[in-house]
Amino acid sequence: MLTPTTSNSQQQALLVALAGVLGAHGLLTDANDCARFTTGARYGQGSTLAVLRPDTHEQIVDCVRLCAEAGQALVLQGANTGLVAASTPDATGRFVVLSLERLKKHIEIDPINRSVTVDAGVTLQELNDALEPQGLFFPIDLGANPSIGGMIAANTGGARLIKYGDVRQNLLGLRAVLMQPAGEVLDLQSALRKNNTGPDLKQLFIGSSGAYGIITRAVLQVHRIPKQTATALVVPRDQAAVLELLSILERDCSEFLTAFEGVSGAALQAVLKHIPSISNPFAPEPLPNYCVLLELASTADPQVTGIDLESVLMRCLENLFGDVVENAVVGRGKDLWRIRHAISEALRHEGKMIAFDISMPRSSFVAFRDEGLALMAEKYPWIKVMDFGHWADGGCHFNMVWPQGEGIPQFDNQVVQAIRTEIYDLVVHRYHGSFSAEHGVGPYNLDFYQRYTSTAAQVLAGKMQSMLDPQRLLGLTWFGPVQ
Amino acid sequence: MLTPTTSNSQQQALLVALAGVLGAHGLLTDANDCARFTTGARYGQGSTLAVLRPDTHEQIVDCVRLCAEAGQALVLQGANTGLVAASTPDATGRFVVLSLERLKKHIEIDPINRSVTVDAGVTLQELNDALEPQGLFFPIDLGANPSIGGMIAANTGGARLIKYGDVRQNLLGLRAVLMQPAGEVLDLQSALRKNNTGPDLKQLFIGSSGAYGIITRAVLQVHRIPKQTATALVVPRDQAAVLELLSILERDCSEFLTAFEGVSGAALQAVLKHIPSISNPFAPEPLPNYCVLLELASTADPQVTGIDLESVLMRCLENLFGDVVENAVVGRGKDLWRIRHAISEALRHEGKMIAFDISMPRSSFVAFRDEGLALMAEKYPWIKVMDFGHWADGGCHFNMVWPQGEGIPQFDNQVVQAIRTEIYDLVVHRYHGSFSAEHGVGPYNLDFYQRYTSTAAQVLAGKMQSMLDPQRLLGLTWFGPVQ
Incomplete structure (x- = not known):
């Protein structure tokens, strides 16, 4: 999967066809123009042949058809704020970036239903700005300003989950473009709180890192702004x-x-x-x-x-x-x-940050923290644990800093990986917790997905991915067993 | 699919093997003993060769293996309170009933985490009785007393959804037995509020009428009892x-x-x-x-x-x-x-009930009700509409009664079906609502599923069902396109 499946002349023909669909502003190929789309918010620097910037759902459908026909792999990107490197291409150059940041024409508020229908490229801040005059807001409280599509793909949680739930709990409907049949539209844009008419297919696209399909629109439940x-x-x-x-x-x-x-x-x-x-x-x-x-x-x-x-x-x-x-x-x-x-800013001044986004049952917190701190003090005494967490929902940023200075070992990525493994082993195996609470899964932590996910679950997730994307063109993350 | 796939001698051999797994109390074959398992709560009277009554998860795994090997179809049943005929066998005799009502040993409460791990056969009332001494309850408020497994399979909502959400919003984890590979266990029993480690596979089993797998255990978020x-x-x-x-x-x-x-x-x-x-x-x-x-x-x-x-x-x-x-x-x-x-009881005294379980955006309620009442008054003036509904969550029981008496047409199932179609058409097509808000989909309303579900959605739902149950042995409901 790591070699480009299209030849140079095929790629050129594809780019010409994509330019026809997207117009002058919709297709970037210059390396300088593409740079910000290939640099991850925290991890990853990749390269891309082109950035596709559709501003309509129909253009996305056409792009998907053309890419599928050409066997061209795509990586989806919203506001590029993700922390697991799932929204930027790798260094192979085999991906083009499908950016949804221009897909933001539609924001339609129904104040009586307390719902809003919104294009996937709209950012959280833009949505809240539109809702504010109605006394409403979308209550997922985050440090970043992601796109709505990205928030669904990562099922973001945030600091006020205990009151409002996560994205999944506030998503009433969506529309997605499928890879198989290529460009097929799955329109599930209902604005209903009670709707049980067979398997709830929109669930497939929530928290799946964009690997199962391309979300182009969402219907969200919104809430009243606190007084x-x-x-x-x-x-x-x-x-x-x-x-x-x-x-x-x-x-x-x-x-x-x-x-x-x-x-x-x-x-x-x-x-x-x-x-x-x-x-x-x-x-x-x-x-x-x-x-x-x-x-x-x-x-x-x-x-x-x-x-x-x-x-x-x-x-x-x-x-x-x-x-x-x-x-x-x-x-x-x-x-x-x-x-x-x-x-977060203060920690960066202390040295190199080793970030954690773990979770556990609330009842495990004290025991986990004691054991985690003791483990670090014993085996890695020069590392400073500077943790904070959302105790009410079980989320914990067990963050640490590797300082510089006399008598302190040089920063070493292999040691960091060993620390991550020990902390994750502790939280997952001993405290029945999670190695990724609210940032999702991407290239940055895929090895840990493989380590902690049961074979039965990997097999099923992979079967679904093969069914939805048989050419495996969509995104960087393969949820099936290592092949 | 409507003819038994196993011969009589094969069936006898299967029954002997199942008796070996289930013991004397675990297998019913006498028609009188089986009667209550073949009679639906509202619709349907079927017949069955046997009722399997496992009281452990391991017995269920063994039963699934034996049935899959023999090509024996199963219909799952919890407390048999469902209203769409999905938990009782049809009249062909090709199904055996897999009843989970004896699977109720395990109720483990974590009061600090506000969660409970519970076997699928435990009923809502039993669960709430166990939670009550801790000042906790599972807040899905229903007229019936279903099993927890059945509540997940139907994603029940109830009268207090606006405050507490539906089952999906309170389900932290589950364990399921798969048909493919037969008897494979998918153990997703985490008690986490924040956990985004790849596609959320438990979502497959929520609201899918038991067609995608057999839920044997659930982890639920519970709430404090109001003061x-x-x-x-x-x-x-x-x-x-x-x-x-x-x-x-x-x-x-x-x-x-x-x-x-x-x-x-x-x-x-x-x-x-x-x-x-x-x-x-x-x-x-x-x-x-x-x-x-x-x-x-x-x-x-x-x-x-x-x-x-x-x-x-x-x-x-x-x-x-x-x-x-x-x-x-x-x-x-x-x-x-x-x-x-x-x-509900009062309406039964008025005549034959025609029940509706529809929903719509809250903003559509007044217009829908006006139009629905006008339609009925004009075309079916002898029918009495006696509706009630959960306006805060958009759910509406637009129930009607067909009275008996002089000058009133004889009850006619074809007319009832025409009325249902007209009301559903109105709510789905004109008001972007749903033909099944909280009762799910089963043989009773499968024709309406086919009428209102887009081809793309049916194709995807069917593909998943074929993947999860390639022999199509599980349940009565096929979510794919009519074949």
Whole structure:
């Protein structure tokens, strides 16, 4: 599969045909023009013969037909914000990039149904800008600004999943273009919350890294923008108290809990050290060993409900003081979230980042963290673990930094791979967790997919992929067993 | 496919082998013993050679291997509460029933993770009884008491979907036995809220009427039992005001809204006429033309939040009086829900029921209902439409009754089929709705699946079915194009 299947003259003929479909702005072949499409957001630098930039669904259908006929492989790209190298071509040059960033004409809001029909190339921010005047938003809360198609292909989760669910839980319908029969359109654009009319085929395309078909349009359930929020940065008594705090919040504040983000003391220290505009929120107290950023939100009208969420949060925390909670800062939501959002940048100042996107049952968190930290301290004492995570949904960025300096081993990719394997083995085998919580699977972590996915599951995923893309032209990720 | 593929002597040999696997209690062949397994909850009376009643997953694996080897077709049955005839055999005798009702040993609750691992034969009531001491419940609210496996196979929704979602949205993992390779186990029993490690294979088995594989275990997200509810039966100004009321409630009471059930005046009249213990809740006012049963619920601790939901509801409705709302009864939640739950029984007293389980975008409800009522009044004036529906999630039971009496045409199945086709055509073609909202697809409505599902979707669904069950031994429902 790694050698181009088309000859040079065939490729030239294909490019001429594609130019006919896409017009002058729709086809890039100059290497400078193509550069940003071949560079991954975190991993990967590839090369491509051309970038196809259709701005209509019909052009995509035509491109797919032409490419399938020519045996030309495609890699799909939305806003190119993915973190597993699934949206950029490899270095072989055998792929052309099919970019959907210009497919963004259509945004149709149905406020009574609380739904929106949207082209796949529309970005999350563009969608939310269009929804805002109606008091609505698409509640998948991410650090990046991906396209809607990319969000579906990765089934993104984010920081507020416990309240709103992931993309899958908010996707009512979609339209996809298939590779087999090439260019066939599967139109499943319904805007229904209840619809059980046979197998739900749209599920095939969610979280499949673009390997099963090309999403060109989505119908999404949207939500009302909250009318008030209350935020606190809380220091739990110890690690076990983090889980106690989560259970108590779900019991006492239940429907209001929108975020429960654990932040390690090491991550917090890095933020204060490298981001000068952020100061210790607990001053004059020293920084804690661990803290939790928690948020309550209410979408209801406070004049009708009489709810003042900040008071609710204060009351809830007061009951816990001295027992579950040692310290807390309530209010200043923007400032507190700034701390949380500054972690990734701060970590980069500390050295080379080794990022993790793992998850586990919430009940495993304390034991996993203890064991993970002990493992690292024993075997890789020069590595700094600076973890943070979405405890309410089980997601954990068990991130680490490899610093530079005297007495510290040189950065070594093989050691990094060994660390990743040990941490993933721990989370998957011992704690029944996942090696990829919200970033999906692509070339960057495909070897781990093969390591942790049962043979039965790989066989079935591969059979489906062969059925949907028998020439194996779509994307870089093969979900079947290694051949 | 309609003739038995096994000869009598082969069948006898198979029964002996199955008896070896299942033991004395696990295999029924006596026609009296089998009767309750061959009679559908609403439709269908079939016959079967035997009922297989495994009580372990391993027995199911062995049964599947033996049946696949013998070419023996199976129909899966949970608690046999389905309404589309998918869980009972047809009259040909070519099926044996694989009943999962004895597969119910395992219920393992993780209260910190708010999840439960449960055998497929456990019923909804049994599950909720086990969860109740932990303050937890599985929130799919149904009139029946199905098995968990059946609920997944039908992706049931129910009356509180707007708050809790459907089964799909609460299913974290499952284990299935495949027909190809026969008896292969696909173990996807993770308890994770964030897990994107390739195509989500468990989705194949949700809402597929048991045609793609045999679910033997599920991992479910569960929820905290609400601490308070507030209920009202509300008379909106007119039909348009129903949608206004829904929008206002979502704006003002948002996260508390758990049910919004429309009830037609005709259905209400039937309840009062035939259920003597229920009296007019609006007395001394006459019955309204239409009313809405709405429910708010809060899981949070009222001592912490200070919320009194009944006051919230009163305040909200007071603002609407004279404009959107004409009358309302607040409180007496049990009595008000009794009215709603009595509708089906009351309708049976009125004549022969023609049941509908349709859905549409919420924004289409008023126009659909107007047009549907006008169509019936014009073409079938003797039929009484007595509809009710879950307006918040778009579900609508546009049920009707064919009464007996002087001047009324004799009940005629062909006319019923014509009515069903006209109503489905209206909802699907004109209002972009669904002919099966929450009951799924089975022999009862397979012809409508074929009528309303695009060829591309049927081809893909059929390809998957052929891949998963090449001998076509599993169940009565073929999702591919008519052959």
